[in-house]
Every structure is written in structure tokens, then in C-alpha cells.
Amino acid sequence: MLKFIPIKASAGIIGFESPAAEYTQLNLDLDQLLIDHPSGTYIGVAQGESMKGDGIFSGDLLIVDRAQEIKDQDIVVANLNGVFVCKKIDKVQRCLLSSSKGFPPYFLQEGDDFQIEGVVTRSIRLHRPFKKQL
Numbered sequence: 001m002l003k004f005i006p007i008k009a010s011a012g013i014i015g016f017e018s019p020a021a022e023y024t025q026l027n028l029d030l031d032q033l034l035i036d037h038p039s040g041t042y043i044g045v046a047q048g049e050s051m052k053g054d055g056i057f058s059g060d061l062l063i064v065d066r067a068q069e070i071k072d073q074d075i076v077v078a079n080l081n082g083v084f085v086c087k088k089i090d091k092v093q094r095c096l097l098s099s100s101k102g103f104p105p106y107f108l109q110e111g112d113d114f115q116i117e118g119v120v121t122r123s124i125r126l127h128r129p130f131k132k133q134l
Helices: 030-034
Strands: 002-004 026-028 041-045 061-065 075-080 083-090 095-097 114-124
Touching: 030 114, 041 114, 083 114
Parallel strands: none
Antiparallel strands: 002 026, 041 061, 061 114, 075 083, 075 114, 083 095
């Protein structure tokens, strides 16, 4: 279990004392903090640039919850014709939306093999790549 140190990190130098000189250690369990339904949740990796407008960049971790009710405009991971995609769902117009310019909406058509795999509840930016391949 990780220890949480509740300090604010400044980008500039404002003094010489360590910001962690006086802190309180709190037990922090990232599973409890980030995952609402452990048995229905998996983690994926974003690939591509189509969701940058929603703050999801290539290489980010996606926490995907299969137990969440899918609501209009949710960001979802779906299987579309054998390809996993991360898009915003427009339930009214029956289409998948990207949040970056240059990516047109995809309107679901008769004959599409389409299944929503879960709702993206959180994304995590990696500032250094994993040492091990995922």
C-alpha cells in the first residue's frame, strides 16, 4: 500500500525548507481510489490522437468499467468491426465521436459489428514509459 503525502508541488522555488518537512502519512490504496467495480474493470492503453480534446493522449492508461450504465456522451471503449476504439458515444444520433479536429464522426450502420466494452471512468498520463512492455 502506498503512503500519501498531502503536499502541494510548486513549479517554482519559494523557500529552502523541504515541502515534506511536516507531513501526515495516510494509507492510500490506488485500487480503492480509482476503481469503482473491481470485478468489472480492466485497464487499457490509449493509442492515437483522436481523443486529445478530452485529455486522452496516446500511451495513457484507460480505466474501463463494464459495470457502469452507459450514458449519452460517455467516453467508451468499444469493439467496432473487430477493432477496439476509444470514442465518445452519441446515443441520440447513433454515432461515435472523436474529440480532436480532423476526425469525423462515425455513424453506426446496419451490419456493423459493434459492442461497447465499458465506460472510461479515468485516464492516467504516464510521464515515463513502462520499463516492461504491456
